[in-house]
Amino acid sequence: MMATPTPDLIVLGAGVAGLRAAVSAAARGARVLVFESKAVLGGRATAFNDPQTGERVDNGQHVLLGCYQETFAFLRQIGTEDRVRIQPGLEVDFVDAAGASSRLRLPSLPAPLNLVAGLFDWEALGWRDRVAALSMARPIRIAKAGLRAAEEGQRAGGRGQTPSRIAASPGETVEQWLINNGQTARMREMLWEPLALAALNQSIHDAAAPPFAAVLARMFGGGARDASLGLPLCPLDELYAEPARRFIEARGGTVHIGSPARVHLTGGAVAHVDVRGEPYHAGAVVVAVPWYALPEVFSGDLAPVDELRRSATGTNASPIASVNLWLDRRVLRSPFLGLPGRLMQWVFDRGQLLESGSSQLTLVSSGAATAMALQNEELIAVALRGLYEALPDARAARVLRASVVRERRATFSLAPGQPQRPGTRTNVGRLFLAGDWIETGLPATIEGAAVSGRRAAEALS
DSSP states (O other), X not given: OOOOOOOSEEEEOOSHHHHHHHHHHHHTTOOEEEEOSSSSSSTTSOEEEOTTTOOEEESSOOOEETTOHHHHHHHXXXXXXXXXXXXXXXXXXXXXTTSOEEEEEOOSOSTTHHHHHHHHTOTTSOHHHHHHHGGGHHHHHHHHHXXXXXXXXXXXXXXXXXXXXXXXOTTSBHHHHHHHTTOOHHHIIIIXXXXXXXXXXXXXXTSBHHHHHHHHHHHHSSOGGGGOEEEESSOHIIIIIHHHHHHHHHTTOEEESSOOEEEEEETTEEEEEEEXXXXXXXXXXXXXXXXXXXXXXXEEOOGGGHHHHHHHHTOOEEEEEEEEEEESSOOOSSSEEEOTTSSXXXXXXXXXXXXXXXXXXXXXXXXXXXXXXXXXXXXXXXXXXXHHHHOGGGGGSOEEEEEEEEEEEEEEOOOTTOOOOOOSBOSSXXXXXXXXXXXXXXXXXXXXXXXXHHHHHHHTO
């Protein structure tokens, strides 16, 4: 009987980061072995069957941005880029806390002129708010220059040079940064707070400013499409997880689910990867588990990863809560609606997105510490109240089913004072890290995870 050949790479974790690393390595000809501890692929961006309706439901609504270049490169590689609907330009309907409806639409102009023109035409703002928005051009330009320097450094194989100017201080919150840049209370309420919650999963009161500046630089410092929203047209596991598995296996790799794995270290090196007592060896190992799971991944001589484990243990989480509603009729005219100033900040019509016959809505609360303190019935009542306040006609619809999904550790916290995020390389030879928590300059997004996975695969050579 022939012995199974030793894989070139073992990847721990089959979320976006782990699958991106595995796909990138497999595309270069590497034989890859992936271990996922859960019974399903996808990590914190996955889907499940609703027990009553039988419909496939995401564990939370995920939105992509047109500037997610690495994410779309990943989807293109596994053949699913066409499963995302991207707006020609940013267009969002809002209903503010007072019940006033408005639409923000950015015209097809070069950035940041598209933002300026869109804001000056947005009826939700007064003239003072519109003029104040012009003050954001300079910090966005500085942040864009910082991104270019960091990307050039990465291409050169290093971390890049420290820019001579920074757009935001690590010690200031997004709110402080916006106020320092002349943003009015109305601008913060209607645009910057909803955007921060969507991109950072934290309020502007809590999140640190640099990651938000990086998001704005990507959205409004490049092409007109960069600020557009992209919405998946299928459940998340069909968008990337299962297609990635097929890609890996078609190139001689293997993906195991329900297989918790640990990296055993000896003498400052990887001795083997242990899966239920069975040792596996490989040329390199990529650990792509969430930060909160990382301390328990290692066994044996832990000294080389002590600092890494301390950073992971000291990193706080930020939750997301979602309320799924099945109604007997459609109540949204467009696939999604912003609800600034409310506990549930966004509502998505999954029926429209998936082009199904049902009217399933998902209302999302990001940075959801308050929502997490509520019982399911209370949270559903809050979601319905917010929906009815924004769309009075929705009261005529009958609620067929309601459910709550809680992700207590949806993302890592971006509050000032959190431990420094680690890089791709570790103190252990041929051991690399991937995940949205890894230092990419991005918040905890699908794009950040995809970038980290690609970097981990590139570091193998």
